[in-house]
Amino acid sequence: MSPSSTTPVSAEHERPTWLYPYRQDAQLGWRGEMVLRPLLPVSLVNGDRGTSRLAGLVASGADLTLVSDVLAEQLGIGLEDYEGEGDHLAAGGVVRARYKTIDLRLHSPDAEQDEYREWRSKIGFVENCWYSNGLVVLGNVGFFDQFEVAIGGPSQAVAIAHDRGDAAG
């Protein structure tokens, strides 16, 4: 066995795991208990236009990444030109989503850094969006299909590894 065979071929390309502490959600939660949630800094990009950084809720039970349609204005997206639509059960009710393919960015947990991972996916823009607690829900299509994600219980953190897909930034 050659010395080099002990080093994984992918080692030089490996990226560090990003660790995001849980954050307090705006709602107090059940019977006054404070709610801490896995919220990540993300943004949406459409060509040369992009959104502000947004708090995206990591939701493994969501089939699809859903965002509020108020973000379409910042992106210069006309939702009348959509790539399909469908109803989804979310936030205690049925929401109507129109699908568009755009670029998404996950920003570094270190707010001092400009580093991000970018990928392209079809997501759903929700009309008359859920009214509180956020503008972005990160679901299986559009997020979990891009990263290895570990959501801690006692750790109260989200760990994101970058060894799935070609997300880059």
Next chain:
Amino acid sequence: MEASMEPIHTEPIRTDFTGYEGQYVALDWRTGEIVLADADPHVVLREAKDRDHVVVQGRVPYPDEPTRIY
């Protein structure tokens, strides 16, 4: 991702949302401090654009609004 049974110790970021009920807010992502608030989400999104460390979280619910379960 390397497997580990060791818990990761991090401090959750906490924010005092009191007084911002019904408004969309943006936070300083480092501290959790609210730096922008307005009832119109377009205003908060526009003002947060290009600001360093600022992340738009969403709308703060009123105390009597139903708790969201996703």
